[in-house]
Amino acid sequence: MDTESLKNLGWLLVWGALFFVMMRYGCGAHMMGRHSKRQKHHNSASNGETKDPVCGMSLSPAKAAAASALKGNTYYFCSTSCRDKFEKAPGAYITVAHETH
Numbered sequence: 001m002d003t004e005s006l007k008n009l010g011w012l013l014v015w016g017a018l019f020f021v022m023m024r025y026g027c028g029a030h031m032m033g034r035h036s037k038r039q040k041h042h043n044s045a046s047n048g049e050t051k052d053p054v055c056g057m058s059l060s061p062a063k064a065a066a067a068s069a070l071k072g073n074t075y076y077f078c079s080t081s082c083r084d085k086f087e088k089a090p091g092a093y094i095t096v097a098h099e100t101h
């Protein structure tokens with residue numbers, strides 16, 4: 001009897017964890033936080049256009065000369081030199097984790 005209910009509890013935890021992951025990284029993530037904070041980025045991405053965070057040039061991912069993945073986001077650059085600058089100090093071009101200002 002007890003082992004049976006423990007098993008059920010285990011499954012509940014597994015599903016709970018799955019749900020949590022979905023909310024965090026799936027479409028649930030769009031509803032939470034992201035929308036208000038990164039609206040500018042979100043809008044430009046929906047056009048198929050993105051922005052080089054280093055020089056501010058707008059470009060489409062297909063035409064980008066370089067790309068860099070950081071914290072689950074992909075950033076595109078007009079040139080590899082822009083990417084190098086970005087990878088050396090991403091905090092200077094994008095807001096990473098906590099904002100200080």
Ligand SMILES: [Zn+2]
Pocket residue numbers: 052054055056057077078079082
């Ligand atoms: Zn650039």
